[in-house]
Amino acid sequence: MFAARPVQAVESTSRPWSGSDLAGIQEDEMPLHFKSFRTRLLVLFLGLLAIVQIAAFLIVNTATTNSARRQIDSALVTTAESFRELLKERTGSLLVAARLLSGDFAFKKAYSTHEHETILSALNNHRHRIGADMMFLVGMDEVTIADTLHPDQHGNAFPYSDLITTAEENEYGEAATVQLVDGRPVQMVVVPLLTPTPDAWICVGFNIDNRMAQGLKEISNSEISFVARTNRGRWMSAASTLPEQDIPDLKTALERNVWQANASTIFSQSGEHYVSLVVPLEKSANQVLAVLQRSLDLALAPSRQLSLVLAGLFALGIFLSALAAIAIARRVTQPVLTLVKGAHRVRDGDFEHPVAINQQDELGELANSFNTMMTGLAERDRVRDLLGKVVSMEIADELLSKDIELGGEEREVTILFSDVRNFTKMCENRSPQEVLSILNAYLTRVSSVIESQGGVVDKFIGDAVMSLFGAPLSHADDASRALRTATGMCAALKALNREFREQGKPELSIGIGINTAVVVAGNMGSQTRLNYTVIGDGVNLASRLEGLTKYYGVPVVVSADTRSAAPEFLYRELDLVCVKGKTAPVTIYQPVVCDPGEESETIAEIEEHHLCLRFYRDRNWDAAIEGFTALAGKHPEDHLYQLYLKRLEQLRASPPPADWEGVFTFSEK
Amino acid sequence: MRWPRFSFAVVAVFLADTGAAANVQVKVVDHKGEPLQYAVIALNYSGASGKAGRPDRRAMDQIDKEFVPHVLVVEKGTPVYFPNKDDIRHHVYSFSKPKEFELPLYKGTPAKPVVFDKTGEVKLGCNIHDWMLGYIYVVDTPYFAVTDASGKAVVANVPAGTATVTLWHPRMNEKSEKTDRKLSLTVDQTASLNYQIKVRKEYRVRRAPRAGGRKY
Numbered sequence: 001m002f003a004a005r006p007v008q009a010v011e012s013t014s015r016p017w018s019g020s021d022l023a024g025i026q027e028d029e030m031p032l033h034f035k036s037f038r039t040r041l042l043v044l045f046l047g048l049l050a051i052v053q054i055a056a057f058l059i060v061n062t063a064t065t066n067s068a069r070r071q072i073d074s075a076l077v078t079t080a081e082s083f084r085e086l087l088k089e090r091t092g093s094l095l096v097a098a099r100l101l102s103g104d105f106a107f108k109k110a111y112s113t114h115e116h117e118t119i120l121s122a123l124n125n126h127r128h129r130i131g132a133d134m135m136f137l138v139g140m141d142e143v144t145i146a147d148t149l150h151p152d153q154h155g156n157a158f159p160y161s162d163l164i165t166t167a168e169e170n171e172y173g174e175a176a177t178v179q180l181v182d183g184r185p186v187q188m189v190v191v192p193l194l195t196p197t198p199d200a201w202i203c204v205g206f207n208i209d210n211r212m213a214q215g216l217k218e219i220s221n222s223e224i225s226f227v228a229r230t231n232r233g234r235w236m237s238a239a240s241t242l243p244e245q246d247i248p249d250l251k252t253a254l255e256r257n258v259w260q261a262n263a264s265t266i267f268s269q270s271g272e273h274y275v276s277l278v279v280p281l282e283k284s285a286n287q288v289l290a291v292l293q294r295s296l297d298l299a300l301a302p303s304r305q306l307s308l309v310l311a312g313l314f315a316l317g318i319f320l321s322a323l324a325a326i327a328i329a330r331r332v333t334q335p336v337l338t339l340v341k342g343a344h345r346v347r348d349g350d351f352e353h354p355v356a357i358n359q360q361d362e363l364g365e366l367a368n369s370f371n372t373m374m375t376g377l378a379e380r381d382r383v384r385d386l387l388g389k390v391v392s393m394e395i396a397d398e399l400l401s402k403d404i405e406l407g408g409e410e411r412e413v414t415i416l417f418s419d420v421r422n423f424t425k426m427c428e429n430r431s432p433q434e435v436l437s438i439l440n441a442y443l444t445r446v447s448s449v450i451e452s453q454g455g456v457v458d459k460f461i462g463d464a465v466m467s468l469f470g471a472p473l474s475h476a477d478d479a480s481r482a483l484r485t486a487t488g489m490c491a492a493l494k495a496l497n498r499e500f501r502e503q504g505k506p507e508l509s510i511g512i513g514i515n516t517a518v519v520v521a522g523n524m525g526s527q528t529r530l531n532y533t534v535i536g537d538g539v540n541l542a543s544r545l546e547g548l549t550k551y552y553g554v555p556v557v558v559s560a561d562t563r564s565a566a567p568e569f570l571y572r573e574l575d576l577v578c579v580k581g582k583t584a585p586v587t588i589y590q591p592v593v594c595d596p597g598e599e600s601e602t603i604a605e606i607e608e609h610h611l612c613l614r615f616y617r618d619r620n621w622d623a624a625i626e627g628f629t630a631l632a633g634k635h636p637e638d639h640l641y642q643l644y645l646k647r648l649e650q651l652r653a654s655p656p657p658a659d660w661e662g663v664f665t666f667s668e669k
Numbered sequence: 670m671r672w673p674r675f676s677f678a679v680v681a682v683f684l685a686d687t688g689a690a691a692n693v694q695v696k697v698v699d700h701k702g703e704p705l706q707y708a709v710i711a712l713n714y715s716g717a718s719g720k721a722g723r724p725d726r727r728a729m730d731q732i733d734k735e736f737v738p739h740v741l742v743v744e745k746g747t748p749v750y751f752p753n754k755d756d757i758r759h760h761v762y763s764f765s766k767p768k769e770f771e772l773p774l775y776k777g778t779p780a781k782p783v784v785f786d787k788t789g790e791v792k793l794g795c796n797i798h799d800w801m802l803g804y805i806y807v808v809d810t811p812y813f814a815v816t817d818a819s820g821k822a823v824v825a826n827v828p829a830g831t832a833t834v835t836l837w838h839p840r841m842n843e844k845s846e847k848t849d850r851k852l853s854l855t856v857d858q859t860a861s862l863n864y865q866i867k868v869r870k871e872y873r874v875r876r877a878p879r880a881g882g883r884k885y
Contacts, residue, residue, distance in 0.1 A: 099875075105762070105796040112764035173872040195764050196794030196802045197839075198872050 038329035045325040046318055053314045060310065064303035065296075069275060072294045073264045076277040079220040079292050080262065083279065086216060090206075091176040091189065097130035098191040098204045099174075108195050111137070116154055120146040127204070134181065136203035137193070138164065145200060149181070163190050164201055166283075173198055178284035181205060185228045185238045185281075185288040208288070213239040223274070223293040225250060229286075242293070246270050250291065254278075272297050335363040339370055351378030394456045395532045398472035406530060408522015413470040413534050414482040414562060415542035416455065417513045418446060418489060420463040421550055426506055438505055439463055445496050449488040453481045458533050464546075471521040471534055479516050479565030483591055486512045486556045512555060513546030515539075516562040537582075544579040545588060548666070552590070553639025560587040570594060572606050573613060574640065578665040585663040590640075605631065616644065617662035621652040690826040691854040695862040697820045697836065704820025705868065707740040707839060709806045711813040712824055712832040712852070724811070726782060728752055729793065729803060731759050736793055736803025738815075740839065745809045748782035760796035767791050767807055790837070800876040804839050829856045840868035 101107055110122040123135045123146050137145040138158040147153055158164065160179050167175035173192040178185055186205040192198030206212075213224045225240035227250070235254045237247045249269035259265040259278045267276045274293040281288045335357045342355035351374050357367035380400065387396035420426075420442065427435050443465065447457050450467045454475055458466040467485070469478035489512060497507040517538020523530045538561075545557040552574050563571050571589040578585045594602045612627035625648045632641035647664075697708040724744040730737040732754045743749060751772055753759050758774040767789035772779055774797070785791065785807045795801035812832070814822035836848035846866055854860060 103799045105760075108762075108764060112769065168870070171873045172875070192872055194794070194799055194874060195792065196799065196874070197792055199764075 038326070038333060041329045042322060042325045045321045049317055049321045053310075053317060057307070057310050057314065061303070061307060064306065065300060068296060068299040068303065072275040072296065072299055073277075076222065076264055076275060076292050076294060079222045080277050080279050083216060083220060083224075083290065083292065084282070086219065087187075087281070090187065094132075094187065094189040094204060094206060095174060095176060095191065097132070098189045098202055100130075101126050101204075102191045102193050102202055108193070111193060111195065111200065116146060120148065120151055124148050130204070131206075132204045133186065133207045134203075134205040136201075136205075138201040138203060140198065140200060158201075158203075160188070160203070163188060163203065166190075167192070167201065173201075176283060178208070178281045178288045179205070180228055180287060183228065183230065183236065184208075185226055185284070209239045210241070213241045217241040220292070221294075223295075225291040225293070226281075226288060227251070227254060227291060228288045235289075238288070242269070246272075254289070254291070266296065267293065331359075332363065335359060335367060339367060342370060342374070346374055346377060349381075351375070351381065393451070394473055395458075398532060406523050406525070406527065408520040408524070408535070410518055411471055411474065411521050412478075412516065412518050413468055413521060413538070414479045414514060414516040414565065415519070415534065415539050416450075416465075416467045416469065416482045416485060417542045417546035418465045418467075418486075418510050419546050421509045421511055423463040426508075438500070438508075442493075442496060442508060445492045446489050449492050450485055453485040453488065455481060455485050459531070466539075466543075468521075468534055471519075472532065477566070479514075479562050480568065482514050482516075482562065483556075483558070483566050483569050486514060486591065487593060490555055510555065511546050511549030512557070513542045513544065513549065514556065514558040514562050515542035515545055516559065516565045517541065540581065541579065541586065544582075544666075548574075548577070548579075548588065551666075552588075552643065554590040556591055557588050558591060560589065563589050570603070570606070573610055576617075576661075576663050578663050580666050585661075605634070612644070613662075616648065619651075619655065619660075621648050621655075624648050625652070691829050691856060692859040693824040693827060693834070693852070693854070693862060694859060695814075695816070695822050695824075695836075695864060697816050697822075697838070697864040697866065700865065700867045702865070704816070704818065705838060705866070706816055706818050706820065707804070708816040708820070708822070708864070708866075709740065709742050709808070709813060709837045710816070710822055710824060710862070711742070711808040711810050711835045711837075712827050713808075713810045713835065714812075714828065714830060714832050726750060729805060730754055731761070731795070731801070734759075734795075734798050734801055736801060738803075740804045740806060740815055742806045742808060742813045742815055743785055744811050745788055745807055746784065746786050747807075748784045749805060750778050750782045752778040759798070759801075761793055762796055763791050763793055765789070765791040768805075790839070798877075800874040802874075806837055808835075827854060829854045829858070834862060836864055836866065838866060838868060840871060841866050842869065 104126070107122050107126065110118050113119070119137060123137055127133075127135045127148055135146075135148045136158065139145050142158045142161055142164055144154050144156050144158045160181075163175055163177055163179060166177060167173050167190045174190065176187070176189045179188045180186070181188075185208040187208055188203060188205040190201050190203045193200040193202050208226045213226060216224045223241045225242055225247075226238045227235045228238050230236050235251050237251060240247060240250075242250065246269040250267060253259070253265075253267040253269070253276075259267075259276065261278055261280050264275050264277050267274045273296040275296050277292045279290045279292060280286045281290055338355050338357055342353075345353060354371040354374055355367050357364055359367070384393075384396050384400055387400070420439075426438075430438075442463075443460060446465055450457055450465070453469070454473070455467045455469045456471065456473075458468050460466075467482075469475070469482045469485070475481060489510065493508060493510055499505075500507055515538050517536060519534040519536030519538050521532075521534045523532050524535065525531055541559060545559060548557050549555060554574065557574065558571070563569075570592045572592050574588045574590050576585050576587050592602060592606065608627060609631060612624050612631065615621075615624035615627060625645060628641045628644045628648065632638065632645060635641065693710070693712060695708075695710045697705040697710075699705045724747040726748050727741060727743050728750045729741050730752050734755060734757075741749070751759075751761050753776055756776075758776050759772075760774045761772040763770050767787040768783065768785050768791045770783050772783075785805060788807045788809050791805040791807065793801075793803035793805060812824050812827045814824045816822040831851060831853045834850045834852050836846075837843070841848075848864065848866065850862070852860060852862070
């Protein structure tokens with residue numbers, strides 16, 4: 001029903017309202033669909049109303065027009081009937097007047113003189129008596145004896161012989177017709193002059209003129225026009241009650257031949273619509289028509305007024321509907337916009353300001369739910385913050401993301417253990433606050449390194465830190481992350497030690513053990529108290545490896561599993577060991593960080609070291625000693641070479657049993 | 670009136686009848702063959718007329734607002750009285766050429782008769798009763814008769830010899846109808862003449878109603 005144009009019109013007219021109504025809600029931020037929602041509401045309201053109103057208007061209009069047309073039709077039919085009766089009566093009166101003359105003895109006497117002048121003046125005398133417009137006396141041979149219209153003419157053939165013919169067929173010798181006399185319609189009657197037998201015809205004519213039309217109009221309350229057909233087949237108005245300017249239109253309408261006799265048609269005359277009934281006059285051979293008309297516009301005037309009232313109501317209805325639609329749209333959009341703002345605040349982490357919508361409807365409920373949700377989110381955020389401080393943020397998220405229940409899952413994890421060497425000794429002679437301060441500073445730094453690599457601090461055990469890579473969140477490069485963390489921790493410690501030196505605090509050194517293994521990760525503890533951690537041999541091994549750093553004099557020891565999980569690093573094999581509590585030997589490595597430009601030299605030394613290790617395991621003590629001695633000579637600070645030289649000296653002195661495979665067994669942690 | 674001309678047969682039967690005057694009987698019908706009443710048949714002899722002297726007085730009565738008889742045939746010079754037998758007045762008039770006269774409203778019988786001294790048709794009317802119509806037909810012979818309702822008439826005791834027979838009817842067109850005939854009559858002969866003539870249409874005239882039915 002509605003094309004794009006009206007919709008646009010509605011939208012454009014709605015703009016001025018939007019400015020004032022929603023000014024406080026930062027229109028620029030309003031999402032587009034709210035605008036269209038309001039527009040849709042407007043279009044729907046107004047569209048429905050318009051459809052109903054237009055339909056009602058059309059129905060009423062059609063009904064009133066039809067009813068007016070029917071009323072006029074029936075009035076015209078009645079008018080036509082009474083019109084015919086009137087004409088008949090008038091004819092009767094004319095005949096009576098003519099008969100009086102036909103029996104008038106004085107006239108008969110005048111006639112018997114056969115003097116033209118006498119007869120003519122007697123005719124005129126009688127014509128004035130009855131108010132006729134013309135009289136003729138015609139002989140039985142149809143020769144005009146006297147003619148009041150043309151007093152000089154007599155002795156000619158009577159021009160309206162068909163009138164006489166009609167009279168001759170009548171038993172009384174009488175006739176009444178509508179005759180065109182000099183092109184104008186005349187109601188004419190003829191009776192015989194009785195002397196006492198018919199001796200001549202007396203014709204009496206009455207013009208059909210405006211006076212007659214006016215008289216008929218007063219009786220019938222309709223406009224009446226008499227039109228006569230001219231010789232050329234056109235219509236000529238003989239008499240009419242219509243205004244002068246309507247006559248040409250009437251003639252045009254008649255000449256268009258759209259009318260039927262005695263059926264109503266609508267003629268448009270000077271812009272006014274007339275319901276018209278064309279009544280051919282009897283006995284005029286269809287040469288004269290009476291056109292009865294009533295103005296349709298005049299009849300519709302009261303309903304036009306009604307239409308005007310309806311149009312006013314329509315406009316008022318549209319206006320009120322628009323207001324209602326805007327009010328409803330506002331009642332909906334304003335709370336929605338408030339909610340949107342609230343949601344934006346929540347997104348930005350502001351849980352302090354609940355949305356204020358004081359409505360008892362669905363939107364009010366929505367706002368309450370929103371506020372409840374916001375309280376819940378604030379609570380959760382607080383819990384998460386707190387939890388994140390107690391456990392790591394990732395674990396806090398893991399705990400919050402699902403129901404907390406005991407139990408775990410197997411997954412591959414890289415465990416990194418770090419420990420401050422000689423911490424106990426350092427604690428001596430220091431106040432606990434100072435120790436705690438030093439420890440906190442240290443733990444804060446290493447924690448941040450761990451977290452920056454995506455690792456999770458599982459727990460602090462005094463000065464030791466256990467951290468996980470691969471639980472609760474796993475990455476493809478968890479082992480690498482652990483190794484980068486170890487490097488980062490060493491670098492962070494170096495920076496911290498510089499600060500400590502400046503502050504007069506003791507410098508710290510740490511050992512780091514890294515192992516990659518499949519362990520059980522999950523919540524452990526009791527139903528009421530639990531924590532998220534990992535459990536398994538791999539965890540213990542990582543702790544043992546950390547313990548080996550001091551023995552080998554290296555900062556970081558990793559297992560063979562970790563090495564193969566992070567192969568992109570450079571490693572130096574340290575030993576094949578059997579740690580306490582384990583029977584299977586483990587190859588341990590030290591990740592090596594090269595200074596830039598010394599890569600090839602470092603790699604060569606590591607190759608050399610690995611060759612010496614092979615000599616050592618092949619019981620080629622002398623070659624091994626020679627190699628290690630060379631290495632120790634180059635790097636006297638490297639404790640590992642001294643360690644192997646010492647061990648080789650002992651082995652050379654007392655060679656191991658035959659089943660020795662180069663495994664070094666630790667009997668303590 | 671434009672009546673077409675039509676031919677008609679005249680059958681004259683001559684019967685031998687000596688020692689007495691002749692008779693002429695006629696039958697007149699209209700163009701439809703219907704018997705025609707009020708047709709006047711008259712025999713004119715050239716030379717001296719059969720009867721001499723002043724004709725007898727005649728009367729045209731007015732009874733029940735009608736002329737009685739409807740057609741009265743008189744010999745030229747006949748005085749005619751107009752006795753009014755009704756209890757109201759009548760106003761008898763004639764605008765006919767042979768005798769224009771007027772008897773203004775009167776009761777009883779006017780003392781003076783009207784003398785009809787010219788031949789021809791005299792239409793009688795009453796000024797106050799439009800429907801009243803009567804004819805006096807003036808002939809120049811004593812030998813005449815008027816047809817009855819069966820269209821028949823007999824002119825009795827006419828002299829033998831050659832006569833011109835004329836026929837007249839109120840509604841015939843005298844100009845177009847040629848009805849004059851020569852007839853040779855012998856003594857005691859009874860001649861029969863048949864006529865068929867065309868008559869004009871008779872227009873009705875409204876008559877005031879009266880008790881006992883309508884008559885025009």
